[in-house]
Amino acid sequence: MGHRIVLPNKGSYEVFKTQEFQCPDPRPKEVKIEVYYSGVNFADCLMRQGLYQDAPAFPFTPGYEISGIITAVGKDSKYNVGEKVIGGTLFNGYCSEITLPEEQVIPLPNHFSLAEGASILVSYLTSYMVFIEQARAREGDEILIDCATGALGFLSYEILKKKNVDVIGLTSSPNKKEYFKQKGKTILLPTELGNRKFDIILNSRGGGTLKQDFKRLKPNGRLISIGISNALNASFFNKWKTLLTMPWFWVVRLINQNKGVFGLNVLNLFSTPEIIQQALSKLTTFDIKAPEVIIFKASEIGKAQRYIEQKKSTGKVLISWRD
C-alpha cells in the first residue's frame, strides 16, 4: 500500500492527514513510480490557506513534482523498471507511489541526484517560461528578480548565465544578501536600488509591489508577475490586501510609457503540453545545476511549509518518503 498526504480542508500546519491508498497499476504508456522525494512549492502553501483559486476541491493531495524509481511499466512503455525519473504530477505529488502517463515523466539527468531531481521541475519551467518564452531575455538586458534566494532564483541565474545575461537579485534579508554575495551573486536590499531601472523585472511578491516595479522599468521594459508570495505568512488583513491590490494596467498608460506587463502561471501551461515538452527538452541543453535542497521527512510536511512561509529557504524544500 502507498501513503499520501491529504489536505482535508484549509488550516494551519497541523491540518495535513496521512492516508494509505492503493496506487493503480500502469495502463498502456503509463509508469508506476516509487517516490523518493516530493517538491514543496509556494502554491501548495497558498492552497493550505485556501488562497489558491485553481486548487481542486477539498479533500485533495497537493504536490506538483516528484522524483523516484520506476517499479512497473504499462504496455508499449519506453521506460524500464529500475529507471530513475522526474515526474510532473499536477497535484497528488505528496505520495509515496504514483502512476503517471509517460509524457509527464522525464529521465533523471545524469548529473542530478534523486533529491535534486525533485527540486527542478516547477522552478525550471517557471524561469524558462519567464525569461526564454515571455521576456525573451538577451545579452545587454538589465534584469531584476525579487526571488533571487530560492530555487526559482537559482535556476533563473543558471538559465540567464547560459544566455550571457547578468541578473540583480533583490532580498529584504541582510543575512541572505551576505550568504549569496559569498556565492558570487549580486543581491541588493530594497534601499540599495536607488533610481536604478531595468529591462526585465520578475515579481513574485504581488500586490502593491507590482506598481513599484512597473515604475522601475526602462522604456521598452517588461514586468512579469508570477504570484503573490507576499500573501504567505501574512496577517489576515495583509493577505487580502496583497490579493486586492493586484493592479490593473490601463493600456493607454502602457502606450504612454512604452512598457509591457506579463503574467505567468506555469501550471496553466500544462494544458498545452508541447510548450512544456519544448522547455524540458532544453533542460539538458542548458546543462544547468540544481538548487540547494532542504529535506524534511514526509511526516513533517507542516514544518516544511512553515519553512517556506517564513522565507527561510535558500533553495528548494522537499519531503522525503524513504527516511
Added chain:
Amino acid sequence: MGHRIVLPNKGSYEVFKTQEFQCPDPRPKEVKIEVYYSGVNFADCLMRQGLYQDAPAFPFTPGYEISGIITAVGKDSKYNVGEKVIGGTLFNGYCSEITLPEEQVIPLPNHFSLAEGASILVSYLTSYMVFIEQARAREGDEILIDCATGALGFLSYEILKKKNVDVIGLTSSPNKKEYFKQKGKTILLPTELGNRKFDIILNSRGGGTLKQDFKRLKPNGRLISIGISNALNASFFNKWKTLLTMPWFWVVRLINQNKGVFGLNVLNLFSTPEIIQQALSKLTTFDIKAPEVIIFKASEIGKAQRYIEQKKSTGKVLISWRD
C-alpha cells in the same frame, strides 16, 4: 522666407493656415534643411481632431518627419551643405525649411529617393520598437498585424522578413486584400481568421478590438497596442467609444492566461535618444525597402489627411514643398 502649415485650433480638413516664417540660422551642431517632403501620420489627424493628449497647445505646426537638402550648417557640424538627409522633427515638420540639431538627422540612405526618405522614419521606428524591442520576434512566431496595408505594415513585413518571420495581415477591405495578395502577402479578412491564434499581435485600432485580440493570443503570447486608429473618421459617438473602451488588464488575468500586453508610442521614446539612435543604426543593416508613397501638394494638406482618415492609403502619405 520659409512657409509652414499651422493648426490654429481643432477642426475639419479646411482648418489649416499657411504662414510665412523666418527659419533660424543653424547654431553649433545644427543644420538648416530645405524641406522637399513632409510625412503625414495618423497622429497628425488625431491632433487636428483634438484627440491627441500630448500635442502642443494651439496654434502649432504638426509633423514628425521630413526629407530635404542641407542649405547651411552650424559650427562643428559633421554634415555638409548639399547633403540629402532625413529629419525627425517631433512636431513642426509641415514646413518648407527647418533647422534641426544634428542628432535628429540621418543621411538619406543611398537606395532611397527624397520622397522615400520622408516616408520611413516614424513607421520604421514604430515597427522596429514593436517587433525588435518589445515583442522580440523570432523564427517560428505567428504574427498578426491589423495595419498591414499602410506604411507601418509594409515596414513590419520588411523587418520581419529579415528575421525570417512570417506575418499575417488583417484588413477589412476586400479590395486591399486583393491588392496585397498580388504582391505576395498573406492578408485575411476578419471573417477568415476563425479560431486562429498568434504569438504576437500588433493592434493599431484600439478600443474594444484590443480585448478581442487578447483572446487571439497563444499562451506566452503578447499583444502590442500602438494607437486608436478606429477613432479616426468615426462619428462623434464612436470616436469617444474607441477612447473610452481602451481596456484595463488585470494582472491576475494575465497570470491565469500566461499572456502579456505592451503599449508603444514611439514619440515618447525620443526622450531616450540612445534607443532611437540604436534603431536608426540598424536601418542600413536591415537594408529594407521603402513603402509606396502617395504625394499631395503642401497646399493640399487637408486632402492628404482625409485620404489617411478614409483609410484609402496603401502606403505612406506625404506633402511636397517643391511642386
